[in-house]
Amino acid sequence: MKKKIWSKYSYIFVFFIIFIVFAVSSHGLTWSGVMNIFRHSSVIGIVALGMGMVCLTGEIDLSVGSMLALVSGMSVVVFNATDSIAATLLSAVVFGAVCGLANGVLVGVVEMPAFIVTLATMLIYRSAAQYICQHIPKQLCGGGSSVYRMASDAKAYQTFYQMGNGKMVTIPYVGIILLLLSALFVYVLTGTKFGKKVYAVGSNQKGALMTGINVSLMKVVVFVVAGVMTGIGAFLWIAMNASSDPATTGNSYEMYAIAAVVLGGISMSGGKGHCLGILFGAMSYTIIDKIIVALKMDSLINDAIKGIILLAVIFVQVLGPKIRAKLNCYA
Amino acid sequence: MKLLEMHDICKSFDGVPVLKKVKLEVGAGEVHALLGENGAGKSTLMNILTGVFPKDDGTVIFDGKVYDNMTVKESEKAGIAFVHQELNLFNDLKVYENIFLTKEYTGRFGKLDKKRMRMEVMQLFERLGVAIDPERLAGDLKTSEKQMLEIAKALFFKAKLLILDEPTTSLNQEEVAHLFEIINGLKAEGTSFIFISHKMPEIFEIADKYTVFRNGTFVETGNIKDRMPEQITMSMVGDSYDAGEVYTIRKTGETVLKLNHLSGKGFHNIHMEIKKGQIIGLTGLQGSGSSELLQAIFGSIPVYEGTMEIFGKKVSCRSIHKAMRSKIAMLASNRKENSVIADMSLLENMYVAEHTLSAGKFHIHKKEEGRKFDHYKELLKIKAGSMDEPIVSLSGGNQQKVFLARWLNTEAEILLLDNPTQGIDVGAKAEIYRLILKLAESGKTILINTLEIPEIQKVADVCAVFYESSIVKILGHDEINERTVMLYATNAVADRKGISE
Secondary structure: HHHHHHHHHHHHHHHHHHHHHHHHOHHHHHHOHHHHHHHHHHHHHHHHHHHHHHHHHHOOOOOHHOOOOOOHHHHHHHHHHOOHHHHHHHHHHHHHHHHHHHHHHHHHOOOOHHHHHHHHHHHOOOOOOOHHOOOOOOOHOOOOOOOOEEEEEEEEEHHHHHHOOOOOOOHHHHHHHHHHHHHHHHHHHHEEEEHHHHHHHHHHHHHHHHOOHHHHHHHHHHHHHHHHHHHHHHHHHHHHOOOOOOEEEEEEHHHHHHHHHHHHHOOOOOOOOOOOOHHHHHHHHHHHHHHHHHHOOHHHHHHHHHHHHHHHHHHHHHHHHHHHHHHHHHH | OEEEEEEEEEEEEEEEEEEEEEEEEEOOEEEEEEEEOOOOOOHHHHHOOOOOOOOOOOEEEEOOOOEEEOOOOHHHHHOOOEEEEOOOOOOOOOOOHHHHHHOOEEOOOOOEEEHHEEEEEEEEHHHOOOOOOOOEHHHOOHHHHHHHHHHHHHOOOOOOEEEEEEOOOOOOHHHHHHHHHHHHHHHHHOOOEEEEOOHHHHEEEEEEEEEEEEEOOOEEEEEEOOOOOOHHHHHHOOOOOOOOOOOOOOOOOOOEEEEEEEEEEEEEEEEEEOOOOOEEEEEEEEOOOOHHHHHHHHHHOEEEEEEEHHHHHHHOOOOOOHHHHHHHHEOOOOOOOOOOOOOEEHHHHHHHHHHOOOOOOEEOHHHHHHHHHHHHHHHHHOOOOOOOOHHHHHHHHHHHHHHHHHHHHOOOOOEEEEEOOOOOOOHHHHHHHHHHHHHHHHOOOEEEOOOOOOHHHHOOOOOEEEEEEEEEEEEEHHHHHHHHHHHHOOOOOOHHHHOOO
């Protein structure tokens, strides 16, 4: 029974181990330090939630990083053109949904392999983000040469920037949004009929089909959800940074998102895992960044450490049951 | 001298004897039909002969040599080849590559001698009268050509005895004729065959001798010439006549399901009218179309021609979801693949189908669902602890009851049961029969497809017997017995001109 809890909630153990290392390496915790983790986890966490739902159906979305660049760029353009936060949010969500819909239709309806489809759209979205940036009127991308920049003289600029960087009772707004969306995902995936269908499709696609679930539609929907989440992520990104660089924004985010999903205990073959893990997975990775800063290490070692931790956790998860089975065999 | 002699072969699995002192003798240049119902022990004996399972007791003499512990390698070397029903070919390799796999001719540095391999394959094909280009991909071949390729592969490595396991199931008449031509040609050269089939007309056309097994015991052997198809069917079935002690006559209501000349992949021109509360048994040999018919009614495979009326309403443009809306449910065959959602609990496995109908109300009220589960748990006598246990923790019979609950929960009126007792032990089977009758009594209409005739005998009001995609006979409850059904299912009594033409 104890072992069951460990394997079910291993992401929390991993999170706390990393958290303790962080506490030690940064010579004591401060409240604002902890809140900073929230802040920096928000975009990747929200993107990873969408990725998690896609992974639960047994699919994968490699395009989210590029999509983040494209949607955030387009949202900056919309903001510069309208000077309206609401219009910017709406366009971010709609752009994201459309990008996700393209993936979803090709995977769910045409039944092309998700890996190939989203690999292709990853190239397309990134390239589109960079191309458009060079070929639209300068004032729409804030006058910058290769970066989408929000016009700082816009009336709504201060409010918008405040949203991305402000705090409510010392908690950053963006962190609150991450928590709310995580809670929403936990509810949808565990407490609704839709959520159970997501698991059913990932667990046994043929079986799901035979119970009357429209598997194609489910796949389209999860990719659209992933797109919408990326759209929200893009909105927060520009709120926090006031700009988006199409060449670097969201670089490798698909990989970090997948890593957070896997670290959170969701099976890449679908059907297994709890999306609360994604939140912890994403935060674990943010903390690793902070540890490296605190230890004054070269930040280029960053990805190596993240990779090693991912390998170590999965190594234990895969090998553990095998060892246990062997021990039972001899017992 | 006999080519193969197997005497007093015994074999048990987990203490359950499946072969009890059976014998089989095959002469050189002989086509020997090995007959028996499903589970009679034919495949087990063949697996012992080809070294897949070790025998518990008995002697095996092949080509004058005694084999105590036959291994797969030894049997191959001795010249025994098993042409399986499910063909063991590599679809992505070429024809000649399939034949030579792991036995390729090589030149210097391990370079493949493709020219020589192709030539030898061509020569063999010519000798056999097979027109297949060795360069084609195995995956592009027709099923009949694949069958030929398997046989050719066995012959290439000088097989003396070929075991053909239901080789004609997926062949059309012309292809069967061609296969028989080849078999006759090889027979003249001295090659022997063990021919496993259920189709009487074929057996009477091709076989010289026969051996019948029943429930793991040897029944009889002899010359085909001296027997009538009916006699052989009788000795296959024996007197295991099992009266349907649970069956009761029920009142039936108005017509709920009408099939008007329905055709699709695997079934042809099916015309039926089914009344409320009826239990219809569908049976036939594997692949004769009864399972496909159920799948088509449920909308999981397409209908090519014909129409369907459910509760007097014409239904078109089929999908599984539409069928469910029309109050149709299907307990699919092959439970593990089609029903079990392995990562989910009992409760989740139960409610998932109903939730596609009530998707609009998206919140799950777990208490209410739990009450429903408890209701079905009691109704169907599901032996399980908590409803949160994983589905895979239950035995096959109890899993099947959960799936029955899944469909009853959708409030379906027409239940299609495709091989519902597959892989379920005897006790659980009896319970399932009782449930089926109970459900019919409460007004559900049930179509049950199974290969096991005693099952149909126990529950069905009428039995539709399929042979090669069509219904050849409809039997009333009192007429259903293994003998009669097998006679129609193997086409032993119907006009035989189709095959012997």
